[in-house]
Amino acid sequence: MKTTVFTKYHIAAGAKMAEFAGYNMPIEFTGINDEHMAVRNGAGVFDVSHMGEIWVKGPRALDLLQRITTNDVSKLFDGKVQYTCMPNGRGGIVDDILVYRVDAETYMLCVNAANIDKDWKHICAEGKAFGMEAGHGRELYNASDEICQLAVQGPLAMKIVQKMCDEPVEEMEYYTFKKMKVAGCDAILSITGYTGSGGCEIYAANEDGDKLWKALWEAGEEFGLKNIGLGARDTLRLEKGFCLYGNDIDDTTSPLEAGLGWITKFAEGKDFIDRAAMERLKAEGVEFQINTTVTRDNLYDFKKIFELCERIGAAAWHIFLLVPMGRAAELADQVITAQEYEDVLHWFYDFRKTTSMHLKATWAPHYYRIMRQRAREEGVSVTPATFGMDAMTRGCLGGTGFCFISHVGQVQPCGYLTLDCGNVRTTPFPEIWRKSKPFLQFRDQSEYKGKCGVCEFHKVCGGCRARAWSMDGDYMGEEPLCTYQPRKAKEAE
Numbered sequence: 001m002k003t004t005v006f007t008k009y010h011i012a013a014g015a016k017m018a019e020f021a022g023y024n025m026p027i028e029f030t031g032i033n034d035e036h037m038a039v040r041n042g043a044g045v046f047d048v049s050h051m052g053e054i055w056v057k058g059p060r061a062l063d064l065l066q067r068i069t070t071n072d073v074s075k076l077f078d079g080k081v082q083y084t085c086m087p088n089g090r091g092g093i094v095d096d097i098l099v100y101r102v103d104a105e106t107y108m109l110c111v112n113a114a115n116i117d118k119d120w121k122h123i124c125a126e127g128k129a130f131g132m133e134a135g136h137g138r139e140l141y142n143a144s145d146e147i148c149q150l151a152v153q154g155p156l157a158m159k160i161v162q163k164m165c166d167e168p169v170e171e172m173e174y175y176t177f178k179k180m181k182v183a184g185c186d187a188i189l190s191i192t193g194y195t196g197s198g199g200c201e202i203y204a205a206n207e208d209g210d211k212l213w214k215a216l217w218e219a220g221e222e223f224g225l226k227n228i229g230l231g232a233r234d235t236l237r238l239e240k241g242f243c244l245y246g247n248d249i250d251d252t253t254s255p256l257e258a259g260l261g262w263i264t265k266f267a268e269g270k271d272f273i274d275r276a277a278m279e280r281l282k283a284e285g286v287e288f289q290i291n292t293t294v295t296r297d298n299l300y301d302f303k304k305i306f307e308l309c310e311r312i313g314a315a316a317w318h319i320f321l322l323v324p325m326g327r328a329a330e331l332a333d334q335v336i337t338a339q340e341y342e343d344v345l346h347w348f349y350d351f352r353k354t355t356s357m358h359l360k361a362t363w364a365p366h367y368y369r370i371m372r373q374r375a376r377e378e379g380v381s382v383t384p385a386t387f388g389m390d391a392m393t394r395g396c397l398g399g400t401g402f403c404f405i406s407h408v409g410q411v412q413p414c415g416y417l418t419l420d421c422g423n424v425r426t427t428p429f430p431e432i433w434r435k436s437k438p439f440l441q442f443r444d445q446s447e448y449k450g451k452c453g454v455c456e457f458h459k460v461c462g463g464c465r466a467r468a469w470s471m472d473g474d475y476m477g478e479e480p481l482c483t484y485q486p487r488k489a490k491e492a493e
Contacts (some may be wrong), residue, residue: 004049005148005209013227020230021113023050028229032326035232039197043154044228045216048194052110052116052144054123060130061105061139068126069099070255070272070384072265076101081175084263085255086122087274092251093258095119096243098192100177109187112245116144126273134371136218148209150216151204153236156223161189163219169200175344183215194233225362233325251345254278256286287315289358294344295322295334302344306351316358319348321481322364324383325416325470335471338481345370363416365464366482370455378405396462399442410436416466417475450478454488 003022010017015026026047038044041435050085056064065073071084080101086094094471095115100108111119120142121195124134132139152161158170164183172178177190185208190201204212216227234244243249249258256264256278264278290309309317319342324332336344345367352359371390375382382391398413399421405411409425411432412418421439422432433439441447442465445458452463463479471480 002050004047004152005206006047006049006213009213010041010047010227015227015229021050023256026229028231029227031230032231032235033330035224035226036229036235036327038224038226039195039228039232039236042224042226043152043156043160043220044226044232045220045452046153046228046230046233047149048151049148049200050113051121051149052109052111052113052142053147053149054111054120055141055143056107056109056123056132056139057141058105058132058139061107062130064123064127064130065099065107067130067268068123069097070131070260070264071099072267072270073101073251074267074270075284076165078103079178081177081190083085083175084118085260087247087255087272087278088122088251089273090251091254092142092273093245093249093253093255093278094122094251095248096245096260098190100188100190100350102179110390111144114246116142119381130281138414142454146206146443147203148206148212149204150212151193151199151200151335152202152216152220152225153193153195153228154197157197159203159366160216160225161200163214165189174272183212185212187212193351194242195236197236214232241337254281254286256281259288265406282451283418289318290314291318291320293320293322294336295331297334297337299336299344300338302347307354310355311358314357316360318360318362319340319344319364320362321364321464323416323464323466323470325418325466329470338483341366341481342370342483346374349374360390363467365461365479368393368460368483369484372457372460374446394460394462396442396464398465399436407428411436413442413465417469419475430491431481433462438475447476448478449474451482451484452478455484455486456488457484457486 004443007024013029016028020025022159028039046337049283062073068086070087071082076082078101081101084099085096095112102108107411111413124140127134134140138366145217162170165180167180169189172191172192177188179188182189182202183332185204188203192201193199205478238245243258244265255261263459266275292305307315322328322331322335324335345361345364347358348361348367351369371387372382384391398417403413404415405410405424409423413426419438422435445453452458463482465475466476467481469475470478
């Protein structure tokens with residue numbers, strides 16, 4: 001397993017370390033939530049030295065880059081950065097990358113850590129058609145093992161970095177860079193990042209890593225600079241909506257399918273790989289889905305969101321009712337009331353009659369009760385012919401028709417309800433599925449408390465177990481956001 005020049009500092013700081021892209025990398029220091037908020041509100045430093053750097057030089061450099069990337073590299077000027085991706089000739093993506101123009105014949109590519117070898121082989125293979133050679137001192141050179149990289153991110157990031165530079169950097173424009181001295185080291189200072197919080201990325205030679213690290217922490221002390229791991233890097237990019245290769249995009253995903261049409265430029269004379277196929281996709285249209293988590297802040301824009309989905313031609317609109325778990329635990333004030341919840345789902349039922357979009361309510365088990373109540377009032381049978389798959393499923397499937405297995409083998413009812421129901425590393429899954437206490441409880445209505453235990457709609461609803469747990473501390477308790485009074489509950493009054 002590889003290390004970076006900063007690994008020793010991460011270990012000394014007590015980081016939780018793990019393998020990532022072949023490197024021993026810090027996943028978290030003080031906790032992902034804490035680190036996430038530190039970047040949003042102050043400043044944090046990420047070791048991103050595992051990323052790759054590939055140089056493309058010479059009179060045919062631009063021609064090669066126009067061929068292997070979807071964005072229009074000809075629009076770059078000296079000191080400008082461009083986000084783009086490399087199509088693979090089969091409709092998918094080799095990698096999404098940054099292109100740095102140093103001058104008309106000198107470009108640096110920053111590529112994803114897990115894709116360095118793949119990208120290098122691809123670039124070299126395509127470069128042969130342009131008469132370009134690979135190796136030290138040649139037109140194509142893989143410098144990934146020679147360069148360290150730090151990302152300083154957050155609203156205070158550039159105040160910190162300015163203290164390390166002799167020339168002004170705080171007013172540099174987004175997606176620009178300078179080759180300059182940083183802490184006395186030859187570096188590339190790039191106003192880029194993967195967090196959406198502003199800041200920069202600093203590229204330097206490995207031998208300058210220690211000097212750069214010490215200077216950064218000296219400059220950052222008064223601003224409360226914090227170490228940030230790859231865990232928070234992921235939550236920050238998710239919150240911003242940045243793609244992650246291997247998760248959101250891969251060799252099977254087209255740029256248009258991934259929502260990267262904005263970096264797919266059909267410029268005159270730019271004959272990039274897969275251009276013809278992507279032009280056909282664009283002409284025929286790529287179906288897309290919009291997801292909306294219903295919160296207090298967007299509740300009253302709900303109908304407008306629906307209208308927007310229709311107006312821009314979405315194939316599907318799925319709404320998610322907030323479950324205050326995980327990162328959403330800090331959004332408890334955004335949970336709508338039980339009556340508002342009920343109103344939203346009634347609106348949703350009415351919307352489905354007015355549109356050809358596929359509509360689905362998620363983490364909203366009450367919808368399956370409301371759907372049947374409304375259908376009965378309208379004299380409509382609930383069948384696949386009238387309600388599609390909604391007629392064949394129930395609200396909460398956790399432990400009854402579905403479960404979640406974590407990356408460490410832990411079996412739990414769903415991704416939100418992190419009950420330890422067993423581990424497939426030690427117990428065969430069929431045994432866990434048949435004998436786990438929570439799963440057995442979920443399959444027995446008599447185990448449910450409050451009105452969920454007597455509700456006639458239990459088999460089609462079941463309430464959200466994760467919400468019951470997060471809001472009331474009892475995963476078998478009644479659904480906290482339900483206004484319906486079951487017949488047996490009324491009779492008992």
